[in-house]
Amino acid sequence: MLLSGKLNKIRTFALLLIFVGIGVMYIGFAFPKLMALFFILGILFVLASVGIYFWIGILSTQAAQVVCPVCDRHTKMLGKRDQCMHCKAVLSMDPKDALAPADKS
Numbered sequence: 001m002l003l004s005g006k007l008n009k010i011r012t013f014a015l016l017l018i019f020v021g022i023g024v025m026y027i028g029f030a031f032p033k034l035m036a037l038f039f040i041l042g043i044l045f046v047l048a049s050v051g052i053y054f055w056i057g058i059l060s061t062q063a064a065q066v067v068c069p070v071c072d073r074h075t076k077m078l079g080k081r082d083q084c085m086h087c088k089a090v091l092s093m094d095p096k097d098a099l100a101p102a103d104k105s
Helices: 006-027 032-062
Strands: 064-067 074-077 081-083 090-092
Touching (some): 006 032
């Protein structure tokens, strides 16, 4: 469920950047002479993550909110095709990608 939908993929990447930044800062303890370098590099990773979270927050407010036809829950879509955040069903705003209606026979 972490990697369903474009918004969640970008948020997961930003969270990974935070962990990488903290890990880089901890590497500084192994090399005391280079500790300041590792600390600055780690801070840059964390600041990049903050920038990505800010950007994805702005995108999230502009994303189209739709109801998933599979699980009947509200989800947000970026672009013309995206996945449902809950059930991973492929959703599309393009009519030619729409699912064919089920036969009623």
